[in-house]
Amino acid sequence: MQSECPAACSGKKASRQHALSTEQRERISAAAQAVAESAGGGMRCNYCGCVYVARGSQREQLGFLDDGVMGPGWHSRRYP
Numbered sequence: 168m169q170s171e172c173p174a175a176c177s178g179k180k181a182s183r184q185h186a187l188s189t190e191q192r193e194r195i196s197a198a199a200q201a202v203a204e205s206a207g208g209g210m211r212c213n214y215c216g217c218v219y220v221a222r223g224s225q226r227e228q229l230g231f232l233d234d235g236v237m238g239p240g241w242h243s244r245r246y247p
C-alpha cells in the first residue's frame with residue numbers, strides 16, 4: 168500500500184506519490200541520487216515536490232524538486 172507524503176503537505180494523498188522519473192533523478196544532487204539508488208529509487212510528491220526514500224516503514228526526506236514555494240530546481244539542506 169502506498170502511503171502519503173512524508174512532508175505532510177496539504178495535498179499529501181497517496182495518489183500524488185510517484186516514483187522519481189529518470190529525468191527527475193538526473194536533476195537532484197549527486198548525494199541525493201546516491202541515497203535514492205541505495206534505497207531502490209526515490210519517490211516524489213507531485214503536490215509539494217518532496218523527494219524521499221522508503222526503507223521498510225522508515226521514510227527519509229531528501230529534499231524538494233520543483234517546489235511550489237521555493238521555485239524550480241533542487242532544494243535540500245541535507246543533500247545539497
Ligand SMILES: [Zn+2]
Pocket residue numbers: 172173174175176178179212213214215216217
Ligand atoms: Zn507532499
